[in-house]
Each structure stands twice: as structure tokens, then as C-alpha cells.
């Protein structure tokens with residue numbers, strides 16, 4: 001007898017007002033497999049998974065779990081059906097321990113000692129079975145992002161999930177953490193668990209999945225065996241046209257220095273020195289890429305230049321010193337001076353989520369004469385410009401009246417990019433430009449960045465994606481622990497060398513790279529711990 005699918009969705013449809021987010025979706029996910037789901041931004045992936053997890057009610061369609069028709073009106077019903085979900089934004093209580101988080105909501109009564117002791121045993125077993133080691137007594141707030149994600153997986157397994165849904169799980173991970181996650185997923189598959197993986201990264205699809213389903217504009221366009229497809233074919237199925245997976249650009253023709261930074265320092269509110277004397281220069285007509293593992297001062301570098309935090313040292317823009325604290329040092333002054341900033345976190349820094357898309361397209365620039373008519377804002381003109389920008393950036397749906405929070409993640413990112421790039425700035429600071437963005441949009445965003453470069457602008461790019469750094473940068477600087485570890489030309493370095501620099505290892509230490517990586521990381525952790533004390 002053939003095995004029943006772990007999950008089968010039949011005819012699932014869901015509309016949000018005029019937006020048909022899911023259209024007659026049919027898909028089967030076989031047990032003991034890793035099933036990838038890919039699709040453009042706004043294609044309907046998160047909506048479909050939210051229906052499966054009981055967050056949304058489908059307008060039509062049926063869900064079968066292990067061959068049995070199952071109603072999933074809420075997440076308790078999903079858990080009871082053996083479905084667990086690991087969200088992009090974790091749902092953990094920061095000042096609770098790992099153990100408390102794992103049993104929270106799953107405990108039979110109050111969190112009493114016997115139930116804690118039993119849970120501790122189960123947790124230990126799960127940790128051993130699946131390479132999911134985390135200290136059960138550690139507070140969540142003290143854990144790295146990768147470890148917090150393991151707690152989310154443990155939570156689902158503790159609730160006896162047989163089917164695990166992961167929504168873009170590697171977006172927030174370092175490459176080493178992502179490798180570890182894949183080993184965990186491999187182990188879960190080997191034990192017969194079923195995994196549904198939503199991702200924009202075709203490399204991950206090719207590496208780990210058995211089957212992949214492609215969504216497009218609310219519909220399911222294809223389900224194929226991973227071994228029988230290629231990244232190019234998947235890209236085409238997803239976007240409906242051929243996509244250039246590589247950036248085509250001519251060599252840069254750098255001009256005069258536009259942004260000159262010397263000995264830039266910044267200490268955060270916990271007393272940790274996040275920038276420890278950064279010096280660099282960006283010329284007109286070039287992209288300087290900053291590579292590094294997240295959390296090594298790259299965000300603070302962009303924030304200090306963009307006027308979001310105070311700093312010391314010096315920043316020259318076209319030869320003129322900018323104030324680094326006090327009057328004239330804020331973001332508005334920097335924008336007026338010609339520095340545009342695409343912050344790393346679109347939801348907290350890039351957009352005001354309850355505001356409409358059109359309001360967000362001028363956010364920060366709303367006092368410009370171009371946005372005013374007499375003493376008032378020229379709303380009609382702003383709305384028209386917003387409509388044009390949304391069409392040009394292919395924001396879906398192209399509706400300027402929709403609140404920012406009602407766009408999918410990738411489309412939110414396009415709204416921020418449209419606002420900043422279209423200002424035609426002298427300097428563009430751009431952090432993680434394609435996080436959560438689909439490959440069609442990545443192609444477009446990369447082209448726009450190169451277009452700005454070729455128009456003579458100075459671009460400072462921060463990305464944790466080494467592929468992106470290599471694709472766009474004319475020079476690459478590597479940051480570790482608040483300092484620039486070195487600078488390389490893309491054609492004379494490789495991922496291995498950059499990886500060592502990203503871990504704080506200099507050429508002179510490279511004889512024993514593993515020992516050197518450990519030494520560097522420990523030094524950094526000790527320094528941060530001292531500052532917190």
C-alpha cells in the first residue's frame with residue numbers, strides 16, 4: 001500500500017479583501033522528507049503555512065494530515081495534529097530560561113517541580129538525539145540567535161510534532177549556524193520527521209530538500225523533485241521569466257573620495273565599544289562592501305554615518321566635516337546633506353508599520369519642499385509619486401493606501417529601497433538590501449545599486465551574504481569586533497580568506513586557523529562580558 005502524505009492540501013483558497021493570497025492550492029508533502037516551498041515575495045507562502053498552522057481560516061479547501069481530513073481552527077489544533085512551526089520572528093519569553101520556554105503552554109498545570117524535572121529529562125534526550133544542544137537553565141536573552149532558534153525547534157519537538165514548518169530559518173543565521181541547522185534537519189528527517197522549509201535561497205533548496213513546490217501569485221505552479229531540477233529552472237518557474245543569477249557589471253571607475261571616515265568610535269548603552277576606531281574611504285562611482293558576521297559593528301557603522309547614534313572620530317562628506325553629536329548630527333541632517341540610508345531592520349527602523357505605503361515612501365523626507373504645498377503636505381502629489389515608485393519597484397499589491405504591515409516582508413523591503421534610492425543621494429548606506437527578498441527582486445535591486453554606482457554615487461554596502469558582497473563590491477573590507485580586519489579586491493580573494501578575516505584571524509595567525517578563530521572569538525566575548533558587568 002502506498003504511504004499517505006504527511007500533509008495534503010486540497011483546493012485551499014484565501015483572500016484578504018481584494019487580494020487573492022492563495023488560489024486553489026493542491027500539494028502533497030510525503031512523510032520523512034524535506035519539502036521546500038519557494039515563490040516570489042507576496043506569492044502566498046506564509047499565508048498557506050498560517051492556514052496549516054491554524055492562524056488563518058481558509059475560505060475554501062481541505063487539509064489532510066496522515067491521510068485523515070483534519071480541521072485546524074487554531075494553533076492548539078495544529079499542535080494536536082502533530083504540526084509545529086518555527087517562525088521568522090521567534091516567540092520566546094526573553095527573561096525565562098530555555099526549560100521554562102519549552103514547557104510554557106504545554107505544562108499540565110502550573111510549572112511545578114515534578115513537571116520541570118520531567119521536562120528536563122525529555123529535553124536532554126531531544127538534545128542528544130538531534131544535535132540540539134542548549135543549556136536548559138540559560139535565559140533566552142543570553143542566547144545567540146542560532147541557539148534561540150534551537151529552542152523554538154525543541155519547543156515543537158517537546159509537543160511531539162511530527163511535521164515541522166520553518167519560515168525562512170536561515171535569514172538571521174551566520175553561515176556556520178545555518179550549516180548546523182541543516183545537520184539538525186537532516187537528523188530529524190532520518191528519524192522520520194517531515195519538514196516544510198520556506199526559503200528564498202535556491203542554494204539551500206538544492207542542498208537539503210527532497211521535493212520543492214513553487215508558488216506564484218497565489219497559485220501553486222509546480223512541484224518537482226529536487227534532484228531533477230536546477231536553480232535556473234526553479235528561478236524561471238517562480239518568476240515566469242529567465243532570471244540572471246549573476247550580476248553583470250563593468251569595472252568601477254572611482255572618482256574623488258566622497259565619504260572619508262577616520263577613527264570612528266561608538267559605545268552602546270551597555271558600555272560595549274561597538275566601533276573601535278574604524279577608518280575607511282568610499283569614492284564616487286564605487287561600491288565598498290563590508291563583509292562580516294552579524295553583530296560585529298556593521299550595523300553601528302551604518303547608524304553612526306546615518307546619524308542614528310552618536311560617535312567620535314571624524315566623518316567627511318565631500319571634504320566637509322559632519323558633526324558626530326549634538327545639533328546637526330541627526331538622521332534628518334544627514335539626509336539633507338545627501339546621505340541616504342537603507343537600515344537593516346525594515347520593520348523597526350525602515351518603516352512605520354501602521355502607516356500607509358504612500359506615507360512611508362516619504363518618511364524622513366516629508367519636510368522637503370517637493371513634498372509641501374504652502375505650509376501643508378502635498379498629499380495628492382506624494383500619492384502619485386508613491387504609485388509610480390511602487391510600479392517601478394514592482395511592489396505587490398501596487399496599492400499606496402495599504403498599511404505597510406499588510407505587505408509581505410520582501411515587498412516591505414522594496415518600499416524602503418524605493419524611498420531611499422529614488423532620492424538620488426550622493427552616498428547610499430545600504431544594510432542587508434536583499435534580506436527576505438525573492439530572486440527576481442534581488443536581480444532588480446542589484447541592478448539599481450550598480451546603476452547608482454555608475455552614475456557616480458558612493459555606496460557603502462553591508463551584507464552578511466558573501467555571495468552578495470562578491471557580486472556587488474569593487475572593494476571588500478572585513479569587519480570583526482568593531483574593527484576593520486583588512487581590505488581585499490574581490491578578484492584577489494575568496495570565501496575562505498574572507499571567512500577567516502570575519503572570524504578575526506589575520507594573515508600572521510593563519511598557520512593554525514582553528515586555534516586562532518577560537519582565540520579571537522573568546523577575546524571578543526570576554527570584552528563584551530566585562531562591559532556588561
Ligand SMILES: Nc1ncnc2c1ncn2[C@@H]1O[C@H](COP(=O)(O)OP(=O)(O)OP(=O)(O)O)[C@@H](O)[C@H]1O
Pocket residue numbers: 016019020021039040041042043044045046047048396397406407408409410411436438
Ligand atoms: N493580514 C493581511 N491583510 C491583508 N493582506 C495580506 C495580509 N497578509 C498577507 N496579505 C497579502 O497576501 C499576499 C500573500 O502574502 P504572504 O505573506 O503569504 O506572501 P509570501 O509568499 O509569504 O511573501 P514573502 O516572501 O515576501 O514573505 C500578499 O499580497 C500580502 O500583501
